[in-house]
Amino acid sequence: MQEDVISLIKENVIQGRITKGDEGMDEGMVGQPGVTELVEQAVASGVHIRDVISKGLSGGMNVVGQKFEAGEYFIPDMLASAEAVGAAMQILQPRLAASGIKTKGTIVVATVKDDLHDLGKNIVSILLRGAGYIVKDLGNNVDAQVIVDAVREENPHFLGLSALLTSTMARMADVIQMLEESGLREQVKVIVGGAPVSEEFAQSIGADGYGADGFQAVAIVEALASDTES
Amino acid sequence: MPREGILVDRPYERLTREQVELIHQVSMQILTDPGLISFNREAVDILHGHGAAVESIAGDHQSWQVKIPEQLVLKALDNAPRTVKLGARNPDNTLIMHGDEPRVYFITGSETNIWLDVHFPTYVNKADPTREIRIPEFKPRRGTVDDLCQSAHICEHLEMVDGYIRTVNIQDRDITGDNKDVNKFFASLNNNTKHFMSGLTSLKQLDNVVRMAELIVGGKKALEENPIISFITCLVKSPLQFVDDTTATFIEVCRRGLPVAVSSSPQAGTTAPIKEAGIMAQINAEVLAGITLGQLVKPGTPVLYGSVPVRARMDTLGDSYGSVETSQYNIDCVQMARFYGIPNYSTSGVCDSKIPGQQSSIERLFSDIVVAMSGPQYLHCAFGLLDCNSVFCLLQAVLDDAHFKMIKFFLRQPRIDQPEMEAALKQMRAVVTTPQKLYISYIRPVLRSGEISGIYPFEGSGETDDVFEIAYEQMKDLLARPVEHIDRKITARIFEEIPGLLPRLNVYERGS
Numbered sequence: 001m002q003e004d005v006i007s008l009i010k011e012n013v014i015q016g017r018i019t020k021g022d023e024g025m026d027e028g029m030v031g032q033p034g035v036t037e038l039v040e041q042a043v044a045s046g047v048h049i050r051d052v053i054s055k056g057l058s059g060g061m062n063v064v065g066q067k068f069e070a071g072e073y074f075i076p077d078m079l080a081s082a083e084a085v086g087a088a089m090q091i092l093q094p095r096l097a098a099s100g101i102k103t104k105g106t107i108v109v110a111t112v113k114d115d116l117h118d119l120g121k122n123i124v125s126i127l128l129r130g131a132g133y134i135v136k137d138l139g140n141n142v143d144a145q146v147i148v149d150a151v152r153e154e155n156p157h158f159l160g161l162s163a164l165l166t167s168t169m170a171r172m173a174d175v176i177q178m179l180e181e182s183g184l185r186e187q188v189k190v191i192v193g194g195a196p197v198s199e200e201f202a203q204s205i206g207a208d209g210y211g212a213d214g215f216q217a218v219a220i221v222e223a224l225a226s227d228t229e230s
Numbered sequence: 231m232p233r234e235g236i237l238v239d240r241p242y243e244r245l246t247r248e249q250v251e252l253i254h255q256v257s258m259q260i261l262t263d264p265g266l267i268s269f270n271r272e273a274v275d276i277l278h279g280h281g282a283a284v285e286s287i288a289g290d291h292q293s294w295q296v297k298i299p300e301q302l303v304l305k306a307l308d309n310a311p312r313t314v315k316l317g318a319r320n321p322d323n324t325l326i327m328h329g330d331e332p333r334v335y336f337i338t339g340s341e342t343n344i345w346l347d348v349h350f351p352t353y354v355n356k357a358d359p360t361r362e363i364r365i366p367e368f369k370p371r372r373g374t375v376d377d378l379c380q381s382a383h384i385c386e387h388l389e390m391v392d393g394y395i396r397t398v399n400i401q402d403r404d405i406t407g408d409n410k411d412v413n414k415f416f417a418s419l420n421n422n423t424k425h426f427m428s429g430l431t432s433l434k435q436l437d438n439v440v441r442m443a444e445l446i447v448g449g450k451k452a453l454e455e456n457p458i459i460s461f462i463t464c465l466v467k468s469p470l471q472f473v474d475d476t477t478a479t480f481i482e483v484c485r486r487g488l489p490v491a492v493s494s495s496p497q498a499g500t501t502a503p504i505k506e507a508g509i510m511a512q513i514n515a516e517v518l519a520g521i522t523l524g525q526l527v528k529p530g531t532p533v534l535y536g537s538v539p540v541r542a543r544m545d546t547l548g549d550s551y552g553s554v555e556t557s558q559y560n561i562d563c564v565q566m567a568r569f570y571g572i573p574n575y576s577t578s579g580v581c582d583s584k585i586p587g588q589q590s591s592i593e594r595l596f597s598d599i600v601v602a603m604s605g606p607q608y609l610h611c612a613f614g615l616l617d618c619n620s621v622f623c624l625l626q627a628v629l630d631d632a633h634f635k636m637i638k639f640f641l642r643q644p645r646i647d648q649p650e651m652e653a654a655l656k657q658m659r660a661v662v663t664t665p666q667k668l669y670i671s672y673i674r675p676v677l678r679s680g681e682i683s684g685i686y687p688f689e690g691s692g693e694t695d696d697v698f699e700i701a702y703e704q705m706k707d708l709l710a711r712p713v714e715h716i717d718r719k720i721t722a723r724i725f726e727e728i729p730g731l732l733p734r735l736n737v738y739e740r741g742s
C-alpha cells in the first residue's frame with residue numbers, strides 16, 4: 001500500500017497533476033487523485049515523509065528532467081510537474097521539522113524596482129519550488145527596502161534578483177549594498193539573473209551567483225548550498 | 231509628396247466578418263469583466279471621470295480594478311483619427327496612413343541591447359591547403375550611441391526603410407537614465423531624415439525631446455504640422471494591466487497631441503491564452519483600452535493600433551517570433567485595426583535565430599511576406615533584428631532591404647486590362663510570322679521601365695555562397711555615403727538648450 005501511494009505520487013508528478021481536477025499527459029486522468037490528494041493520503045496513512053519526498057516527489061522530478069533532456073517534455077510540462085512538487089512541499093512543510101528532515105532552504109525572489117518583467121522570475125520560482133526549496137516571491141517592481149526587509153524577516157538562505165532592463169540592472173547592486181549596510185549581507189547568498197545580466201556583471205556587483213535560465217538557477221542554488229555545507 | 235510605401239490592393243485576411251465581430255464583442259466583455267487592473271492613478275481618475283467603474287485593490291502596490299463600458303470605447307474609436315500623418319525632417323519622407331487603406335510602410339525597431347559585429351576570417355582546407363574560404367563570424371557586444379548613429383545613417387540610405395525606430399539601446403558609460411532619451415533622439419534625428427519613433431526611458435525628458443524636435447522643424451506649430459517624432463508606449467502589460475510609468479508617459483504624450491502607438495505584446499501561452507481566439511480577444515481589448523484612455527485625455531490624438539502578439543517558445547517560454555502563429559496573430563490584428571479604421575502598427579521580420587543565416591532568412595521572410603500581404607500601415611521590427619528582438623545586425627538590415635524590395639515588387643497590383651491585352655495580342659500576331667518566333671525584341675522597352683524585377687542583389691559568381699560578403703561591401707558603401715545632418719545653427723541651439731547631450735555627437739565640433 002505504501003509503495004503504491006508513493007509510486008502514484010511519482011507518476012502524478014510525471015503527469016504534472018496537482019489536484020484531481022487536473023488533466024495529465026495521458027487521457028482520462030481527470031477525477032483521479034493528484035499529487036496533493038495523494039500526499040495528504042500518504043501522510044494520513046503514516047508513510048514516512050522522507051520517502052514521499054525522495055522516492056515520490058524527487059523520483060518523479062528526475063524522470064521529468066530526463067524527459068525534458070530527451071526533448072520529449074517541454075517547459076510547460078516541466079513547470080506543471082514543478083508546481084505539483086511545490087504544492088506537495090507546502091503540505092509537508094509543517095511536518096518536516098517533526099520528522100527530523102531539514103528543508104533544502106528558503107529563497108526570497110523579486111524583480112527589482114521599476115522593472116515589470118516577471119515571466120522569467122516566475123519560472124525560476126516554480127523550478128526552485130519543484131526542486132524542494134521554499135520560495136517567497138515578492139513580485140515585480142519591488143523596492144530595494146522591501147527586499148532588504150524581507151531578508152531581515154524571513155532570514156532566507158538565498159535571495160534571487162531578476163532584472164530585464166539595462167536601466168534596472170543597477171538596482172541589483174543597490175540591493176546588495178543595502179544588505180551590506182544593514183549587516184545582512186553575510187547571512188544570505190545573492191543570485192541574479194535576467195536577459196541583460198551576465199556572469200561578469202554578477203561578479204562586478206558582488207553577487208554570489210548568476211543563472212542564465214531556470215535550470216541554471218536551480219543548479220547554482222544547489223552548488224552554493226553544498227559549498228555552505230562543506 | 232509622402233512616401234509611397236506599397237498599396238496592397240486585395241489584402242490577405244484570415245478572419246471572416248463574423249469572427250472579427252466576435253473578437254470585438256468578446257473584447258468588450260473583457261473590458262467590463264474582468265476589466266483592467268491599473269497601477270496608474272491618473273488613468274483610473276480619467277476613466278472613472280467618464281463613467282468607468284473603479285474599485286481599489288488591496289496589495290503592496292496601489293492598484294485599481296477598472297471596468298470600461300462599451301460606449302466609452304466606441305466613442306473613443308469615433309474620436310480617434312482615421313488618418314495619421316507622421317512627418318519627417320525631409321518632407322519627402324512623410325508617411326500618411328489611412329486606417330482603411332492597406333498601404334504598407336516598412337519600419338525598423340526595436341530597442342535591442344546587443345549589437346552584432348561581423349568579420350570574415352579565412353579558413354584553409356586541411357586536405358588541400360591551396361583552397362581557402364572566408365566565413366562570416368558574428369560577434370555580439372553591447373550597443374552604444376555610436377552604433378545608433380551608424381544604424382540611423384545606414385537606414386537613411388536603405389531604400390525600403392520608410393521610417394526609423396531606434397534599433398539599439400545605448401549603453402555607453404556616460405549614458406544615464408536622465409540623458410539617454412535626448413541622446414537617442416539626437417543620434418537618430420541627426421543621422422536620418424525619415425520619421426523617427428521611439429519609446430521614452432524617462433518621462434522627465436519628454437519636454438526636452440519635444441523641444442529638440444521643435445527646434446529642428448521651426449517651432450511648436452511647425453511640429454504640429456510636421457510631427458517628425460512620435461512615441462511608442464506599451465502601457466498595457468498583459469494580461470490586462472495598465473502599468474504605472476508607461477501609462478504616465480502615454481498620458482503626457484497624448485496631452486501634447488503627438489502621434490503615439492498604443493502597443494500591447496501578449497505572449498500566447500504565458501501572458502495570454504495559448505489559442506488564437508483567446509489571445510486575439512485579449513490583445514484587442516488591451517489595445518482598445520489604451521486607445522480609449524488616449525482619446526479621453528485628448529480627443530483626436532493621433533494613435534496607432536499597436537500589435538506585437540507572439541507565441542511562447544515551448545522550450546524556454548521566451549518569445550517565438552519565428553513561430554508561424556506569431557504571423558497569424560499579427561495578420562488578425564491588422565484586420566481588427568482595419569475594422570476600426572485606425573492605422574495599424576504591426577510586427578514582422580523578427581526571428582528566433584541569433585545570427586544571420588538560413589534560419590534567420592527563412593523565419594523573417596516568412597513573416598515579412600505574409601504580414602505585409604495583410605496590409606498593415608506601419609510594419610515595424612522589420613530590419614536587422616535577430617534573437618527575438620535582443621540583437622541588431624547592420625548586415626542583416628542590408629539584406630532585409632533587398633528582401634523588402636522583392637516583397638514590394640510582388641505586392642504590386644497586376645496590370646491586366648484592355649490596352650495591355652491589345653498590346654499583347656499585337657505582339658503575338660507579329661511574332662508568329664517571324665522565323666525565330668521569339669518575343670525578345672519587346673523586352674527592351676519594358677526593361678528600363680522598372681516593370682521587371684532584378685536578380686538577387688547578393689548573388690555570388692562561383693560555387694560559393696557570397697551573400698554576406700557582398701552585402702557587407704554594400705553596407706560599407708552605404709556608410710561611406712554622407713547623410714544630411716541637422717544644420718550647424720540649429721545644432722548649436724539644440725546643444726545650448728537641451729541638457730545632457732554628449733558633446734561627441736556634435737558633428738560640427740568634433741576634433742576641435
Ligand code: B12
Nearest residue numbers: 116117118119120160162166193194211213214341429464
Ligand atoms: C515579454 C517582454 C515584455 C513584457 C513583460 C511581460 C512580463 N509579464 O514579464 C512587457 C510587454 C510588459 C514588456 C514591457 C517593456 N519592455 Co520588455 N521585453 C519582453 C521580452 C520580449 C521577453 C522577456 C521575457 O519574458 N522572456 C522570457 C523569459 C522566460 O526569459 P527571461 O526573462 O530572460 O528569464 C529567464 C532567464 O533570464 C533567467 N532569469 C530571469 N530572472 C532570473 C533571476 C535569477 C535569480 C536567476 C538565477 C535567473 C533568472 O531565467 C529565466 C527563465 O529561463 C524582452 C526581450 C527578450 N528577448 O528578453 C523585452 C525587453 C526586455 N523589453 C524591453 C523594453 C524596452 C520594454 C519596455 C520599456 C517597452 C516600452 N517601451 O514600453 C517595457 C518596460 C516595462 C518595465 N518598466 O519593466 C527591452 C529592454 C531593452 C533595455 N532597455 O534593456 C527588451 C530587451 C526588448 C527590446 N529589444 O526592445 N516587455
